[in-house]
Amino acid sequence: MxxxxxxxxxxxxxxxxxxxxxxxxxxxxxxPKTSAQAVWEARALFDAGPLNAAAAYARLPACASDGQAKAPCAKPEVVGQLSKAATAALAAFDAAEATVRANPQTDADLALAGTVNAVQAVKTILDTYGIK
Missing domain, CATH: 1.10.287 (Helix Hairpins)
Structure with missing residues (x-):
């Protein structure tokens, strides 16, 4: 919150x-009026920002291994890193949503605590490779 x-x-x-x-x-x-709203808003911001950027990058044609592909292209190893990080972030958001559904009085910061590192991992990969 x-x-x-x-x-x-x-x-x-x-x-x-x-x-x-x-x-x-x-x-x-x-x-947000409730912890559940805070969790859903955080998830929506993640979906619209970092997750959307990762998905857009993954949709680019794969870069050639010989480096001859025209930009923009997606490096397969980066797509793999983003996929793993995004999957972890989505699982963390699912857990946060389950927490506030089962315990509506849970503090939003506590419910979202597990998402912080997972979302930061996605953002770090995006920043490292200059993906917008």
Whole structure:
């Protein structure tokens, strides 16, 4: 929940003063009301960002082993790394979703704790190879 609150606070700070009331209302409406909402929002952000970038990279034609393929192309070893990391992240999100469904009072940060390293692994691979 703290991460979501930080994002919401950053969004609010970026808005102009003339729209303060409207902005405050929008930020308040965007904050997750439950741990389950926080988990689903985090999953949606992962799906739309890093997972989407990894999938787009994997759809590129494979790079030739002799280095003669025209860019852009996907290196098979990078696709393999991304696939493993994304699978781990998705499993972590599935576990977080199962946790908040079974125990709705679970703190969102606690439920999402297992996803942090898995998501970071995907982001690190994307950053290392300059995949956007």
């Amino acid at each position: 703290r991460k979501v609150a930080l994002i919401a606070a950053s969004l609010a700070a970026a808005l102009t003063l003339s729209a303060c009331d409207t902005a405050r209302n929008a930020v308040e409406a965007a904050k």
